Amino acid sequence: KAGVTQTPRYLIKTRGQQVTLSCSPISGHRSVSWYQQTPGQGLQFLFEYFSETQRNKGNFPGRFSGRQFSNSRSEMNVSTLELGDSALYLCASSVADRNTEAFFGQGTRLTVV
């Protein structure tokens, strides 16, 4: 069974640009969550999607957005990139029952220059 796949693995962008990251969950998993990981802030929850609907949202500015498709694949978008957006962005999928294991992908390393 394939794991959670995130693409691309690495990305370099310039301040002011926008970026789209992709996440393919484990087959059969309907919930996808996104996290930002930085050395100073740890793992910060961005948002969670289930059946194409955002169910939960963290405390991030509106420049961070996401969506989920009918096949459960998810994308997140960051507009008007800032240097502080440099981070590892992790996606996790689960079967969507409450309090079940979340499986993480390897992440996308975004560097903003």
Next chain:
Amino acid sequence: GENVEQHPSTLSVQEGDSAVIKCTYSDSASNYFPWYKQELGKGPQLIIDIRSNVGEKKDQRIAVTLNKTAKHFSLHITETQPEDSAVYFCAASEKTSYDKVIFGPGTSLSVIP
């Protein structure tokens, strides 16, 4: 919202010794407490979890204890091995309409051969 604290931030132990990582949470309604291990270049991986109706859970060399009254939970690793070296994150589910998982800041564990 939920806030999770974790101590220590770094921990070094000799191979074969035990390691203990402690966490506290703020939301008394939280009822799910997973622990994740993250190795370099990989996404976090669930190693053990506990629910609020249980005080202790063990899986081979790993055990987790939960004190709901004090809002504390701890990870215990016995007979540590070099491959246990990684960053460990505790987490708690935030009791919203749909639970989201809030992570502690992490503990970097080094097992010295």
